[in-house]
Amino acid sequence: MLRTLTLVSLLNLVLPAISSPCAVFDASFNLYAFGLGGKDWNAGTQDAWASGQATDVTVTGRPPFDGANTTCYLAQFFNTIYVMNGDASNPSAVHMFDAATKSWTTQSVTTGTFDPANFNAILDHDTNVFYALSNGELFFLDMGSLTAANATALSWVDVEKAPYPAGYQPVMAIAQNHVHFLDVPGTPAGDADIFVIHFSWFQPDPQSYPLPDGSAFPAQHGQAASFFQESGVQQEFAFIPDDGSATYVINVENNSTQQLAGPSTKDPKATYAASITALVQLDSQGALSFLPYKQGDASTNSAAKWSNVANVAAVVPPGSASAASPSGSSKPSGSGSSSSKPTGSASGSGSAGAAPTGGAQNSGASVTSIFSLGLIALGSLGFVASML
Numbered sequence: 001m002l003r004t005l006t007l008v009s010l011l012n013l014v015l016p017a018i019s020s021p022c023a024v025f026d027a028s029f030n031l032y033a034f035g036l037g038g039k040d041w042n043a044g045t046q047d048a049w050a051s052g053q054a055t056d057v058t059v060t061g062r063p064p065f066d067g068a069n070t071t072c073y074l075a076q077f078f079n080t081i082y083v084m085n086g087d088a089s090n091p092s093a094v095h096m097f098d099a100a101t102k103s104w105t106t107q108s109v110t111t112g113t114f115d116p117a118n119f120n121a122i123l124d125h126d127t128n129v130f131y132a133l134s135n136g137e138l139f140f141l142d143m144g145s146l147t148a149a150n151a152t153a154l155s156w157v158d159v160e161k162a163p164y165p166a167g168y169q170p171v172m173a174i175a176q177n178h179v180h181f182l183d184v185p186g187t188p189a190g191d192a193d194i195f196v197i198h199f200s201w202f203q204p205d206p207q208s209y210p211l212p213d214g215s216a217f218p219a220q221h222g223q224a225a226s227f228f229q230e231s232g233v234q235q236e237f238a239f240i241p242d243d244g245s246a247t248y249v250i251n252v253e254n255n256s257t258q259q260l261a262g263p264s265t266k267d268p269k270a271t272y273a274a275s276i277t278a279l280v281q282l283d284s285q286g287a288l289s290f291l292p293y294k295q296g297d298a299s300t301n302s303a304a305k306w307s308n309v310a311n312v313a314a315v316v317p318p319g320s321a322s323a324a325s326p327s328g329s330s331k332p333s334g335s336g337s338s339s340s341k342p343t344g345s346a347s348g349s350g351s352a353g354a355a356p357t358g359g360a361q362n363s364g365a366s367v368t369s370i371f372s373l374g375l376i377a378l379g380s381l382g383f384v385a386s387m388l
Helices: 007-014 298-303 367-387
Strands: 022-025 031-036 039-044 071-075 080-084 094-098 103-107 120-123 129-134 137-142 157-161 171-175 178-182 191-196 222-227 236-241 246-251 256-261 271-274 278-282 288-292
Touching: 022 071, 022 271, 022 278, 031 080, 031 278, 071 120, 120 171, 171 222, 171 236, 178 222, 236 271, 256 298
Parallel strands: 222 271
Antiparallel strands: 022 031, 031 039, 071 080, 080 094, 094 103, 120 129, 129 137, 137 157, 171 178, 178 191, 222 236, 236 246, 246 256, 271 278, 278 288
């Protein structure tokens, strides 16, 4: 019996595969570009980015990086990178890259009511637990001390309903064991709502992070990435509004904000990652650039400029069909875990939902090209139909 071909199956034959690369660091702060040009690249540490060529570290077992919302996170305790939504055919799985052994494994995950197609997440540095907002609910996923997948499925646990209106598009960052939510409706510019991880508790009042002149970072959607420390918890995170007008670095120790240069490429679909001394942008054309950063040195930071990560561009030229990300929908959040345990923190509140405390534009194929390919597929469908 002949199997009837559908329009969807024909489109799958003729449309280009979606690429959803991500940028992330390992615990030695080597920069990785996963899924870029169909391969995985190690750009090395910051001093190597200006010249030469990145190293191809593509090995078997990797995800295809074809998800619509692929995100990557560093578990700094374990020198392991976790990838969510890296495989469109298995969106609930967490793929693990052990940076020490350069090997991949795939962890099965039970989602329950968590929606892997609609979430934003951070990875807490101390507990190695993901916290995610999905369809208005706050969830956690405990990764334990995993550097490779085990045979037992992990489970997303529903903590509680978030105190935010329906339709809120979360902007999330991790710092000092607190999840920070920006651009919350009704929250003033320059303020952040806070979820305290070790108490499993939403603070009732937002926290203000003013600039030195009394102005504020804007109340608008954007992306965030948390800066790591050599030791100790993360204390700062970068916020980049979708318009790319500036880079704001929020310090949760002294409740202040620095305004730095906005990225050279103004791309609302760009994603970001941070080390100790750099903020990296991966734009939707597959170009990597970075802003050098020196923690505690406002004068140096105010003069810093964005530069290209040249050794990755040398192997995957930006804008090439294989480099770009047609999905354009990755929504990264601050990633990582820290290399120290928390101090002065309490255990979970004891509620049933409390979490564990120990443990620019679319690119590639243009819209016109996609429409043309769709017409080709329709024509093909008519031809095949006539043959059945």
